[in-house]
Amino acid sequence: MKQTSDEKTSLTLLGLGAMGTALARTWLAAGHPLTVWNRSPARAAELALEGATVARSAAEAVAANTLVVVCLLDDASVGEVLDGTDLTGRDLVDLTTGTPDRARARAAWARERGARHLDGGIMAVPPMIGVPEAGAYVFYSGSRELFEAHRETLAVPAGTTYVGEDAGFAALHDVALLSAMYGMFAGAAHAFALIRKEDIDPAALAPLLADWLVAMAPAVHQTADQLRSGDYTKGVVSNLAMQVAGTPTFLSTAEQQGVSPELLTPYFELMRRRLAEGSGEEDLTGVIDLLVH
Template sequence: MSDIAVIGLGAMGTALAEALLDKGHAVTVWNRSAAKSEVVVAKGAIVARNVEEAVRSSPLVVVCPLVYDTVHEVLGPAGNALSGRTMVNLTNGTPEQARAMSTWAARCGADYIDGGIMAVPPMIGGQHALILYSGSRQAFDAHAGRLDALGTSKYLGEDAGLAPLYDISLLAGMYGLFAGVLQALALTGKAGIPAGEFMPLLTSWLKAMQGALPIWAQQVDSGDHTSNVVSNLGMQADAYVNLVDASRAADVSIELVLPMQNLMRRGVAAGMANADLSSLVGLLSKQDT
C-alpha cells in the first residue's frame, strides 16, 4: 500500500508526485505513456500496471490529466475501485464539471475533493504554490497533512464547484493583465522600443494600479460605485478611445482592446459616467450582448 496514488504524469502530475515523494510519502503512479514515470520512479515512486491497480494502492487518489474528459476516460473503468477512498481531482475545469464529477465519485462510493492549482510545476511543493480545494470537508481534513506537501492549501467549502470557480476567476484576472501587456508590447514594438527597456516601466505601473483593487472590492460589495472615485468612468472612456485609435494608426490589432471600449461606452450610456470603473461589473453580470 502507498499513501497516495498520482494518476497523470504530465508536467503538473510529475511535479505533484515529486513533491509528495520529497516530503517522504509513499507514492504509486500511473500514466498513459509509461516512459514519463521514469523521473518519479528514480525518486522512489511505484508504477502501477494499470489505473485500477493505482487506485487500489492508496486511500488518497490524486488525478491530474489534461481535461475532465480524460479523467472520465481514464478513471471510468476503475470506478468500483474508488469505493471507500478519497479522489482529489486537480484537473482544470468548470464548476459544472466539478459538480458532475463529485456526483459520479459519490456513486462510486468515494469522497470527492476538487482542486485548482494556482502555480506552475516548478513552484509545486513550495509555499507560493496555492492549491484551492472544495468538496468533502471531512475528507479534506483527513488528508490535509498530505495535501499540504503540494503547497499552501486553501479549503473553500463543501460545494465541489468552488475551487474551479475561484481558479477560473483568478485566471480571468491574469489573462486580462496579460492581454494588456501584449497590447503594450505590440504598440511599443511597432515604434522600435525594445521590450526590455519598456518592461520595467510597465511592471511598476501595474503594481501602482493594484492599489485601486481593494477600493473596487468595497464598491462592489456595497453597491456604491460613486464613493472614493478619483478616475471616473466618463473620463476613462474618453481616454480609452485614444488607446484604440493609436493602435489602429500604428497598424496594431485592436481585437484585445475593443471589447473594453464597448463595455465602457455601455456604462456611460447607462448613466454611470460619474461612477468608478468597478461599476462595469454590474453590466457583466448578465449575458445580454
C-alpha cells in the same frame, strides 16, 4: 489519516504529465509512500527509480491507498481512467483542470461510487511545485472533512486554499484568476505593440510596465468593496464619464502607431454603454453588471 514525523501518509497518483511528475517527485522527496500509474509507462519507470511503486493498472493503483490524487488531461480522461475501478471508501482529490459544472458533476459521480471528493485548481506551473518561495498554491473545494484529513499531505507540493463545500468553487476561482491574468497579458501586448516600430527598447519598457501594473493592482479591493456595498460611486477618483472622455486618445494613438485597437475596444464599448445608462459618476465597477446575463 494523520501524518507524523515518523510516518507519512501514503497516497496514489494517477497521471504523470509535467504537473503530475512534479507533484510525484515532491511527495517522494518528502518521504511519502507513493503509488503511481500513467497511460504511457515510461514516466512511471523514471519515478520507480526515485522510490515510487508503479501499479500495472489504474484499478490497482486506486486499490493501493485511501488517498487517490488524479492529475489528468481533462475530465473525460478522469472518467475513462476511473471507469470500472472500485472507489468505495476512497478519498478522491481531482487536480485535473475543468469547469465548475464538471467538478460538481464529478463530485456527485464520486459520491455515487462511495468516495469522498475534493476538486482542486492548481495556481502554478510545474517548476513552481515543491518550491515554497515560488508561491504556488492549490484551490480546493468540496468535502471539508476530506480536506482537513489530508491538509498536511496536500500542502507538501504547494500551499492550500480551501474555498468552500461547493465542489465547483475551486475551478471557478482558478478560471477567475486566470481570466484576469489573460486580461493583463492583453493589455501588456497592446503596450508593447505601441512601441514596436519605435526606437524604444522593450526591455526598458518592461520594468515600467510591471511596476505600473503592480501599482494598479490594489484597485481590485475597491471594486470588491463597491460590489459588496452596491455603491459604485464610493471612493471614486476618476469617474466613468472622465475615463470615457479619454478613450479617443488611446484609439488615436493606436492608429498613429499602426496598431490594431482590438484588445481595447470591447472594454471601451462596455464603458460607453454604462455611461449611456446615466452612470457617469460611478467607477468602472458597473461594467461588471453588463457582463452578467
